[in-house]
Amino acid sequence: MLGKLIKYEMRATARYFLPIHGAIMALALIMGIRGFDDNFLSVLNAILPVALALSFAGLGVMTILMVVKRFDSNLLGDEGYLMFTLPVKTSELILSKILTSMIWVLASSAVFILSMGFIIIRDIDLSAIWQELQSMQVDFYLIAVFVLLILMSIVHILLQVYASLGIAQAYSFAKNRILGGTLIFILITIAINTIETIGMTLMAYAFRESTWFMDLAAKIESNNFLTVISTMKLVFTVALVYITIKNILFYFLTKYHLQKKLNLE
The missing domain is CATH 1.20.58 (Methane Monooxygenase Hydroxylase; Chain G, domain 1)
Incomplete structure (x- = not known):
């Protein structure tokens, strides 16, 4: 179906x-x-x-x-x-x-x-570009994680839009559902950005003197290509897990309002 x-x-x-x-x-x-x-x-x-x-x-x-x-x-x-x-x-x-x-x-x-x-x-020059691509070292894990991160980012925006519209129609946030959904979308975005900023600040402060944090900072600033690639894989993987968790939350938020709070009048 x-x-x-x-x-x-x-x-x-x-x-x-x-x-x-x-x-x-x-x-x-x-x-x-x-x-x-x-x-x-x-x-x-x-x-x-x-x-x-x-x-x-x-x-x-x-x-x-x-x-x-x-x-x-x-x-x-x-x-x-x-x-x-x-x-x-x-x-x-x-x-x-x-x-x-x-x-x-x-x-x-x-x-x-x-x-x-x-x-x-x-x-x-297509032939020169093709030769350059053939000589490049491809990290398939990095490419896969990067592609998945892009796809999950698109899904995240869609689900946040759907959840915002669902909340707007359920609680009559505004006379116009789309206007209400837009306002809720903005409020959710501000709330998430604020929480993420505070969370990252607290984590940076708590782990600022730890060996792990200092080692990660050194890798990010490294001029070694392999080290940078390794760090990017870690960062992309963590970002993918985090955005997937947010997608799951927005999905169930949307589903809840369509199943339990739907008001078609």
């Missing part, structure tokens, strides 16, 4: 994302083919970059709006009467929103990278 929910979400959102993705790729391809030294219609050298920048800005704004609007209207609004009568678990409804949003966020990121590649393709 989760697959059907994701398919439904993809169909509902593709009509918004695919046109702007296509427009961005087309503009980037035109800029890459023309270059910036052509005399023919030189005014396009100013128009195309502006149009592309506006398209990127529009894509970013639309992604945020779609994440918020789809969750709000589909689960907390009138459509919620239908969605919560389906033979699916609340966890599947939440996961379908998360996975669909992640697909579009990653797709938009891929479009951005590809469009940048189209623009600069005439000015880069």
